[in-house]
Amino acid sequence: MPDALASSLERRILERRLLEIEAPWASEIVFPYYDGLSIRNLAHTVMRLLDGRPPSGWLGSAPLDGALWEPYWGRVKRVVLFISDGLGWRLLQELIASDPSFAQTVADLKAGGTLTPLTSVAPSTTAAALPAIWTGSSPLATGLVGTQLFLREISTLVSMLHYRPVAGRHRADVLEDWGLDFGTLLPLKTLGEALAERRIPSHLLLQKDLLGSGLSRVMHRGVQHVIRHISYTDLWINLRELLRQTRRERCFINVYWSAVDAMAHLYGAAAEQARVEIGRQLIDLRAALEADGVADGRTLFMLVADHGHSAITDYVSLQDHSPLAEALRCGPGGETRFRTLYLREGYRARVIDYLRQTLPDRFAAVCPVDAQAAGLFGPDPPHPEAGARLGDLTVIAREGAGLSEKRQGPLAPVSRHGGLSAHEMLVPLLLRVL
Secondary structure (H helix, E strand, O other), X not given: OOOHHHHHHHHHHHHOOOOOOOOOOHHHOOOOOOOOOEHHHHHHHHHHHHHOOOOOOOOOOOOOOHHHHHHHOOOOOXXXXXXXXXXXXXXXXXXXXXXXXXXXXXXXXXXXXXEXXXXXXXXXXXXXXXXXXXXXXXXXXXXXXXXXXXXXXXOEEEEOOOOEEOOOOOOOOHHHOOOOOOOOOOOOOOHHHHHHHOOOOEEEEEEHHHOOOHHHHHHOOOOOEEEEEOOHHHHHHHHHHHHHHOOOOOEEEEEEEOHHHHHHHHHOOOOHHHHHHHHHHHHHHHHHHHOOOOOOOOEEEEEEOOOOOXXXXXXXXXXXXXXXXHHEOOOOEEEOOEEEEOEOOOOHHHHHHHHHHHOOOOEEEEOHHHHHHHOOOOOOOOOOOHHHHOOOEEEEEOOOEEEEOOXXXXXXXXXXXXXXXXXXXXXXXXXXXX
């Protein structure tokens, strides 16, 4: 069971209500807690621990709640942030409660530190969450408010994970050839740039096939040292050696691993394949941290996720709801569980009424302007294109439901994210000193 601090913080998160949503299941929604208990606050915390002050040019100072990081103030000079894509807080707690050996592994990793929940951002998806981690800013400020967005710059609905048009067959990052500048797409100072400005070395350990991708180039600007790995096994060897090489140095190390997310999409977050992956990952992480020559008593290790996962048992296709399909002026944006609809003039009220009358137990409609004003997408000044990219209507799916453009076949993902359920929004934060 979670300890007193974790239980207290989880209650605070669940009690946060940013706006009223008209749905019979509205109480199930978990809102982002941008002011101290979200992944947006991680970069600010890293800077406070390593430099003592926020970087110039950032949108204020917004570290984690003091109960989480202040005990380490003045004690650490190296920070290691391990991002496990897709590892949700609720799933982790279920594994701890059901498997004593798994619980022991987590206890060993925690080693006198803390394990508490944070929230992801809205939408709870990688394309929005990772840039929030790397800039200390919310999706509203980064302008990366979903996986699929209509970009006015090129008048196209695009994938913000692969930087290519949604329609047709295109190679990844082809939008750069179309004039999209990856260097200025994110008009904010990144954590790598902020650290370089203060002459603090930064290291990135990343899969070889992700290095040089559009998303990496957008958010990893300023990182000074990049170490690639090819498979699962060399990840841990490279991490162990990097920790040995930087022992007693003031620096920041980031590690990203995507397998939990991939397993959850393919098999389901609760499937044996995903559970074994999580267990193996934590065992190998424990071994790397406990290897000789790694610990120095001045390192803060942080394990976090960008989002969790929600099992999809009910795909609702726009093809089966002609009033919805008729209202669209282009394909739907956002995520299956958090749709951004770009509507024809005069159709918004019709779509809202249709959803309330026909699918009230599965979806809730929110006007993006109202959601933005309430802080759903963050408290920061908006990106110049944020309003246009958020479209005309936000459709939030209840746990288990998804709104797809086409009818889904047998190979459709059995688990997704992006929505505001507890399984997606709550993510773990483990802190301990090495």
